[in-house]
Amino acid sequence: MKKRLSLRFDGFDVLKWIIYLFFFVFLIIPLFSILLVSFTGEPVNLFGSLTNEKILSSTLKKLSNVSVEAYTSIFTGGSGYFEALVNSLKLGVGVALLVTIVVLPIAYAFARTKMPFKPFFAAICTIPLIMPTFISSYAFVLMFGKTGWVNHIYQALGGEGVLFDVQSMMGIVLVQVFFFFPYALWPMVAAFKICDVTLEEASQNLGAKSWYTFMRVTLPLAMPGIISSMLLIFTVSFSDFGTPIILAPKDLNLIVVEAYREIAGFFNWAGSAVLTIIMLIVAAFFFWLQRMVIKGKEYGTISGKPTKQKLNDHKGAVSVLTAYTALVMLVPLLAVGSVFLSSVATTWGHHALPDGYTLDHYKTIFSTSGKNIMNSMLLAGGTLVISVIISTFVSYFVVRRGASGLDFVSSIPLIVPGIALGIALIQTFNTAPLHLTGTALLLIIAYTIRRMPYMIRSTMSSMMAIRKDIEEAAVSLGASSLVAAITVIGPLMLPGIAAGAILVFVTVIKEASISILLAPTDWAPMSLAVFQNLLRGEYYTACAMAILIIVIVVILQALAKKITKDQLY
Amino acid sequence: MGSVRIEHLNKVFNGNTALEDVNLEIREGEFFALLGPSGCGKTTTMRCVAGFETPTSGKIYIGDKDVSNIPANQRNCGMVFQSYALFPHLSVFENVAYSLNIRRFYQGGMGTKIATLAHLLNSKLGKLDRETEKKVRDSLDFVELGHLADRLPGQLSGGQQQRVALARALVMEPAVLLMDEPLSNLDKKLRNVMRVTIRQIQQKVGITTIFVTHDQEEAMSMADRVAVMHGGKLVQVDTPTALYSNPVSRFVADFVGSSNILQGSVKETNDVGETLIEIGGNRLLRSSFPAKKKDVEVIIRPESVRLFTGDATDSTDNILDGTIELSTYLGPTIRYDVKVGDLQFEVDTIFEAGNPLLEPGTKVKLEIDPSRVVII
């Protein structure tokens, strides 16, 4: 059978190619060009090479000079890159292990025991997810810094100096453990829930003690879920920028901070390119590992029989687990509390409590930082619009027309740390013909790409819930597929789109790495304002702004949740 | 309105042949059923007509127009889906109005386009014109759902949803109405009601209809003509009565109702054109059908056999002697399994009050009218 080349383009084909083009220009080319830079050691202008002969010849000349020197020099030392990589790996591994240990009992308590206050604990678990990490880090400074209130209490109890040095690897690890654990908690709860209870019962019927059953049956069954969330935590910790930028001391090299300094401080393209590529490779590898672990296991949750599980109500075990859970949850709670106290304090640091209370900081941010708030709203709004359009159509193409290529391309951002994406974009759009670095547009595009996989996941699931024959019915009634998509599929997907869109808005508002790296001064969003205030020592206004961000995020997230719950049909 | 002509239709799905050289001519105003077991290609045939599948080869005409290259939305085929595929977010009224709005959207000027699109996206926006409003009302009244116009589809019963789907398809005055197993989601009682309803509506509108089903009773009771499909091919296209009394193959005979199927060999053709066939144990049967070869299959419907006891007749014309092995009471009829030598017969008789069931072991005679002994 011969395939004829169809030249009949409908509106959809055009749209599909536009979306491909978007990802190609703003994701593939930047990553590719940063790869080239890592070999040439000099910036290359790929778009310029297409339009200008001179640039092309200079690019070709640079390409003839490729060397792996930049990579080998990592190991020969001097640059400190190797140290940075090792430190980052240590950090990721340490945090992943610690989080797993900390969360295991909590996950078990949630999934398998009659622990009281579950909804309350679950609500607290959202705190870490709504707080940008650099704010959480500053909260830790407020608590454990030299003048932190925890240390005041510690000294009052007879302690000497500080409990620990918060500006250290230790501080970074602790912040990440207490603020990333929810990423691992819910997958682990799920893993415990889907374990085949009949096996456990069999074990207990054979006379095994509960503890033995847990170690030899329950835990091994939940293992894939546990390992997968461990790998996820590693990637999150490895790519996190907010914590180290606040807490890393000068002598602690971490790859994200190093890459940021190379680009923002020294405009060292070669160095930042190499670091970017290394980050990408590590993140991609662990992402791949995680996929391998959960491969084929995801469906267990869907197809598995919802067996009624008997919840453990052993009094002693439940009270120990409850106390432990409460203790862990207390840390993020106190962190938010500290930021809030600081935002209403006249001054704070001489005693465990602020010296006085005032609302001046809020007045200040509304009078002097009104523009940042506005910027955040506009940037988030712009990102939301582009994200909604692209992700809706991508899910349509993937679900309805089997465009697996788009599925793949649009999930690439999952493995690109924010800093890496930022550096790649800056490098590529630094000069004509597409001189976008320093514009709000590039910022919006960066946010869009970074959030795309999550947005698509949300639109895709509502797309899959719409039967194909609904669309065919619209077509048989006279609508072209495009009109059918707009008039029928669109409205049906609306709840999913709306919920996803709000979450995009939220992430943009709390996004740190992209904002810090890419935002031009005119367009500084709230998160950047907080960051700059912290750098300038305006701690109280920074805290007031942080509280504002948290409040906005909480409201929007509640709204998203309500929309998803209120699905009409 | 229009006839439908399908010529040499072939459809291959990644190397699997779903349709093989299907040729059909469906007359204007005809109620035409596609009947066959699951997977035989009924849906594919219909989707090719609707334009949802592109034939691997072959042509499709609606009226006199070759529609093979016309996109689905311009073929003017009204479709009723197995799941009804009503738009869950639109009221019954807006569901039915959809095709009219779409037409207005395509045909109107810029202002109308924008107003109609707004209305399609949110039915509170933009007003419908009088004519559309009236058409929708009329067609809802036609299916007796006028009082439910403001409900959402989710608030209707299965039968009501079915009628909305019909009204929605009919309001656009399509050239052809296509229905894919439209009754399979209803319970048995409602199914029987809807059979009549659909048939009546089709008659009133006089629309050419293609009706896909795997249920022979449905096809036989509703359709003017039935096409029996098997393994991607058409086996027989005929009126229900012809299909029943004169199946062209064992498959058709079996599919459109239970049959006694016997192996036989042709002995001779007598002077009145009847065929004499020898079946198991040197018994002879006369049939008014001509035989084309020597070894044939003989099909006899259970109700074509007259069963009696003793010597109620002395005729020896096409009569077999047998013994009852099993009697089954089926309500209005009684099914007897009768052993005739090595052969096994199923015989249906009308149950008459007062006549007792014949016990197994009873000697009986079976009389078969030659015109109902079908030779394949």
Ligand SMILES: Nc1ncnc2c1ncn2[C@@H]1O[C@H](COP(=O)(O)OP(=O)(O)O)[C@@H](O)[C@H]1O
């Ligand atoms: N989209 C498709 N892709 C691949 N095979 C298909 C597709 N649709 C139908 N088929 C195959 O074509 C054959 C006929 O299917 P269908 O027309 O749906 O049968 P019916 O409606 O009679 O049950 C089946 O073997 C089915 O598996």
Ligand SMILES: [Mg+2]
């Ligand atoms: Mg079918």
